[in-house]
Amino acid sequence: MPDRFEITHKDVFGRIGKLDTPHGPIETPALLPVVNPNTALVAPKEMRQFGAAALITNAYIIYRNPRLKEAALSEGIHELLGFDGPIMTDSGSFQLATYGKIEIGSAEIVAFQRDIGSDIGTPIDIPTPPDVPFERALRELNVTLERIWEAAAFCGAEMLLAAPIQGSTHLDLREQHARLLSTLNADVYPIGAVVPLMESYRYADLSSVIMACKAGLALNKPVHLFGAGHPMMFALAVALGCDLFDSAAYALYARAGRYMTASGTYQLNDLAYLPCSCPACAGGDPKLTERELAEHNLWVSFAEINTIKQAIIDGQLWELVERRCGYPALLQALRTIQKNCAPFEAIEPLKWSFMYTSTESAERPDVARFLIKLTNIELTGRVLITTNRTQTRDMEHEFDTTLLMKAPFGPYPQELAETYPIGQSEVPDPDYASIKSAVRNLIALIRSKNVDATFAYDSTWNHDDLEKLSSYATLLPL
Ligand SMILES: [Zn+2]
Incomplete structure (x- = not known):
């Protein structure tokens, strides 16, 4: 037939x-x-x-x-x-x-x-x-x-x-x-x-x-x-x-x-x-x-x-x-x-926009899927993950790699800044649910690599889960 x-x-x-x-x-x-x-x-x-x-x-x-x-x-x-x-x-x-x-x-x-x-x-x-x-x-x-x-x-x-x-x-x-x-x-x-x-x-x-x-x-x-x-x-x-x-x-x-x-x-x-x-x-x-x-x-x-x-x-x-x-x-x-x-991770077609419409958006398949993309990145040595690059620029030379941070996705290298979902997402200021997802992806990334990580964050990123993160990275409040 x-x-x-x-x-x-x-x-x-x-x-x-x-x-x-x-x-x-x-x-x-x-x-x-x-x-x-x-x-x-x-x-x-x-x-x-x-x-x-x-x-x-x-x-x-x-x-x-x-x-x-x-x-x-x-x-x-x-x-x-x-x-x-x-x-x-x-x-x-x-x-x-x-x-x-x-x-x-x-x-x-x-x-x-x-x-x-x-x-x-x-x-x-x-x-x-x-x-x-x-x-x-x-x-x-x-x-x-x-x-x-x-x-x-x-x-x-x-x-x-x-x-x-x-x-x-x-x-x-x-x-x-x-x-x-x-x-x-x-x-x-x-x-x-x-x-x-x-x-x-x-x-x-x-x-x-x-x-x-x-x-x-x-x-x-x-x-x-x-x-x-x-x-x-x-x-x-x-x-x-x-x-x-x-x-x-x-x-x-x-x-x-x-x-x-x-x-x-x-x-x-x-x-x-x-x-x-x-x-x-x-x-x-x-x-x-x-x-x-x-x-x-x-x-x-x-x-x-x-x-x-x-x-x-x-x-x-x-x-x-x-x-x-x-x-x-x-x-x-x-x-x-x-x-x-x-x-969904295997089947959802490539998207070109992500709009954060409620705290539920923090758990979307795209967020879990981004982690797979992340773990494919080669990463070794000293890694700085920063939520505010203006404030950390002076210390970047002390690290092998600098990653930026965007909720709800987590860390990303500058090269991914223009690609989906980092570049094509409309997300308001981080909220509790979106920081939770971002930190979860960050921890998963660090655990999958042999790196010495430092997380530099400004006060909008204060969150209960930073305590969990402190087992995997040095925390550096800005
Ligand atoms: Zn009617």
């Missing part, structure tokens, strides 16, 4: 790409609104105006309704929904998770998806919930695997195959499953059964699950984060390498009177003013109807996707993620990622 996914821009693990389908390309990151032909708050044919290039609908719901089933089989799903762009179909595994059973076999529903002209078909995977014993997760995962293999026979040029990755919260299982499925060369890889994690605000666990799946998957494959429909977490998920999202949330939130923004959710009743100027909000009257609220939720979700794409092009995705992670559970997720950011 030829690769149908082409990546054009990258930043962190995020990318802009193009997924070819029988009904045209989907530019990613993409949000696919979930449409239910029975109860559409916004009709499928209206979705394009909000920015939707593709939709997702549930084949099982159509299959169960004799009228819809017959119409879908005779006219095709595109005619039935009145939408001529790509349509992905889900299989009923959501119903399986909710009601415990469904009345159709996986092969049968995949054949049905093909027969109604779905662009991307999905087998009935077993959505194993979080925190179950390893044995159960493994057993259910094996059933999912069999069904994916079985579904592959129905897919090809006419219908792309989505191969869901399961494994509950067992990260080793997620990674193994992803690695196995990579050999199948499916077209889309959904990360399944993560809705319970999002519903209970376990974004740190969600991030770990995504990272485990990505570690096992071929990097040139599009990843769909199943059930993630809140714009607040799109940037984080894209930075971790997710390309496709589906949103039933725009409608579910509207029914519950909930007003989405890229930084969180309001109850519409609590709003005296509307913080948005989309067509639904433009009148300024906060008494939106349910339909207007659904429209607003769609506008704000698609606007966030565009913001993310532009951030990828500008090399500013981390900066955007930091701005979006003001909510405590998301901040926890960001810290989890930063603690485990090793894979």
Whole structure:
């Protein structure tokens, strides 16, 4: 099968790409609104105006309704929904998770998806919930695997195959499953059964699950984060390498009177003013109807996707993620990622700008990555590391090498002053978090070399961690 996914821009693990389908390309990151032909708050044919290039609908719901089933089989799903762009179909595994059973076999529903002209078909995977014993997760995962293999026979040029990755919260299982499925060369890889994690605000666990799946998957494959429909977490998920999202949330939130923004959710009743100027909000009257609220939720979700794409092009995705992670559970997720950011070091493309936007910036992958660059520098003898060269110029001749210091990166030779990240970073005066990172990198550098180090620092660099540094270098307050 030829690769149908082409990546054009990258930043962190995020990318802009193009997924070819029988009904045209989907530019990613993409949000696919979930449409239910029975109860559409916004009709499928209206979705394009909000920015939707593709939709997702549930084949099982159509299959169960004799009228819809017959119409879908005779006219095709595109005619039935009145939408001529790509349509992905889900299989009923959501119903399986909710009601415990469904009345159709996986092969049968995949054949049905093909027969109604779905662009991307999905087998009935077993959505194993979080925190179950390893044995159960493994057993259910094996059933999912069999069904994916079985579904592959129905897919090809006419219908792309989505191969869901399961494994509950067992990260080793997620990674193994992803690695196995990579050999199948499916077209889309959904990360399944993560809705319970999002519903209970376990974004740190969600991030770990995504990272485990990505570690096992071929990097040139599009990843769909199943059930993630809140714009607040799109940037984080894209930075971790997710390309496709589906949103039933725009409608579910509207029914519950909930007003989405890229930084969180309001109850519409609590709003005296509307913080948005989309067509639904433009009148300024906060008494939106349910339909207007659904429209607003769609506008704000698609606007966030565009913001993310532009951030990828500008090399500013981390900066955007930091701005979006003001909510405590998301901040926890960001810290989890930063603690485990090793894979980013190999994959994050070369950037050309670094903006220090909050104390979280001190722990960015770029900072850890700079240390690798540092340790490649040849260094011996007496080394002066100075935070203020004007004050130390007179003593430099006593040393073999002089290094400068910039928070949060640490020491650097003059030759690197114009290169990334030293030259292309906008950093305010050092703060506690940025000095901590810089001193940590300095200690790591000294430990990796056989040198006699002196750290000359002015008072802005006073910090608790200088005591640690004093075991490795002579401290010289200026
Ligand atoms: Zn609005």
